[in-house]
Amino acid sequence: MPDDSLSLIGPRLKAWREKRGMTLAELSAATGISSSTLSxxxxxxxxxxxxxxxxxARSLRLELDDIVPRAAPDPRVRRTTSRIGHTQYESLSPESSAVQTYKVTFPANEPGVVAVPEPKVHDGQEWLYVLSGRLRLVLGDQDLTLGPGEAAEFDTRIPHWLAATGRGPAEVLSIFSKEGKRIHLRARPTP
Structure with missing residues (x-):
């Protein structure tokens, strides 16, 4: 706790006392602490x-956490980058988050080579937004191409497969559940 945070306890106590509609005399009677000490x-x-x-705190029906100021944690996310095959995943959410957010870069296809979809299935939902490039999404019997600014959301229990299509890589913002993270980031690429 920072040194100056102790100076905030008094004003917090006063605010809670006033919120509860208590006078100093009433709080003094409830706690056995003199009104002058409370003041x-x-x-x-x-x-x-x-x-x-x-x-x-007991008299005001508070937890100590309500009185002692908490230091705000550092909100920055420690970003990590991993690769599965040639696809790069850059974490944009903390490991502890219930949903996982990644910037995914799907590599460009080799000229003249058309990728053969190998759909996967797992529990969860996935939401994605194409930042740049063109993304091929095979979802069930649908074969879709998404461009920059387009988004998709789908139940990952439907067989699905993603890859860049066109001349360059596709960069995608992807949000999925912990189960989706396990499948996407720990799966071994097919030889």
């Missing part, structure tokens, strides 16, 4: 300690 604590002229804060 000094709320004004930041008395250092908070557990002997003061715990009975106040």
């Amino acid at each position: 000094r604590l709320e004004a930041g002229k008395r250092a908070p300690n557990l002997e003061l804060v715990v009975p106040i």
